[in-house]
Amino acid sequence: MKRLVGAMVIALAGMAAEAGPWQDTLAAARGQTVYFNAWGGDERTNGFISWVDEQVSAAYGVHVRQVRLADTAEVVTRVLAEKAAGRTEGGSVDLIWINGPNFQSMKVQGLLFGPFVADLPNARYLDLAPGAAAAADFTIPTDGYESPWRLARFVLTYDSARVGDPPGSVAALADWAAAHPGRFTHPAASNFIGATFLKQALVELAPDPSVLRHEATDASFADETRPLWAWYDRLRPNLWRQGRDFPENESVQQQMLNDGEVDFTMAFDPAAAAAAVEKGLLPDTVRSYGLARGSIGNMSFVAIPFNAAHKEGAMVVANFLLDPATQAHAQDIRVLGSYSVLDRARLDADQKAAFDALPRSAALPGPDDLGPVIAEPHPSWMVRLAAEWARRYTR
Helix, strand or coil: CHHHHHHHHHHHHHHCCCCCHHHHHHHHHCCCEEEEEEECCCHHHHHHHHHHHHHHHHHHCCEEEEEEECCCHHHHHHHHHHHHCCCCCCECCCEEEECHHHHHHHHHCCCECCCCHHHCHHHHHCCCCCCCHHHEECCEECCCCEEEEEEEECEEEEECCCCCCCCCCHHHHHHHHHHCCCCCCCCCCCCHHHHHHHHHHHHHHCCCHHHHHCCCCHHHHHHHHHHHHHHHHHHHHHCHHHHCCCCCCHHHHHHHHHCCCCCEEEECCCCHHHHHHHCCCCCCCEEEECCCCCEEEEEEEEECECCECCHHHHHHHHHHHCCHHHHHHHHCCCCCCCECCCCHHHCCHHHHHHHHCCCCCCCCCCHHHHCCEEECCCHHHHHHHHHHHHHHHCC
16 A cells, blocks of 8 residues: 555656646645535545545645535535625635536536646546546536546445345335335435435336436426335335434444344445445445446536635646546545546556456445446436425425
């Protein structure tokens, strides 16, 4: 690990010698502190961001200070308020971990700086062709206004010591829950993972999944979600506590799995269970998988607000997150366990070898376990799903 980090700093120092506009960016960034607004609910991610601070401080003289968020919508509101107040420079937010609905909201309202991704030297490792995963966020073209940094796929995780044949579809999941009442649950739909669970069911049950690529209307939402609610009405009585209560978030449900209170948890990170096993937070009998017809997947992105005080430093951090050595470090299950966003075909032999040398785990799903990638629906579907679920199923 030390050798990997040392090699990274050397590689980064070499990149600092590049001439042209990027050299000007590096010079302007030196001495800046980048206020990175990111969800703070995962200690592995928080630790990784601290490590990023150490690395870019050493290589570029740029510091990273994480502003831990409970909800990314907080940042959208803050930047919007600054714009309304006429604060067009010196904003309080430099970099945001952002996805889907929040990206769309900021893009539409002119709250983003850019396009900047094409100016990042490490963007050469991305597939940015129209329609590629790195070029769209919840069906919304990124147009260079956000840069990817980690890959996400929805997975179910179960304890193989108690579950011998896990369900391979959402329909089969309802059958399994009926045969094992109280042993399955999910976070409330107000939580991102809970809403993603509903989206996963929606894309499998919708009469015409192609409609989900477009903004939901009253009519399309009613038509496409009708089978979903029928399925959920069947599932709910067999959930933990008969579906009257739900775990607050993924971490709580993971602990419930570890305690034997339920047999499943879920995540939007295929390596979450493997990382938890490595830390002793889950038994080594857990396994993660995607449903047979595929699992929802996307990339996590970072974006820079239009009025960021330290745009150059934010670009340096975004570029560092795309460095192949950084991506390999992040994919290590002892660190973050986050799958790479890079196009492997664009890596050289040494860069590929760094990924191939990473530690393995029986809890870490392979490509065959994950199945095909299902694209995220348009952001409007997630917003409506969460609201309708709350209306139907909460007191």
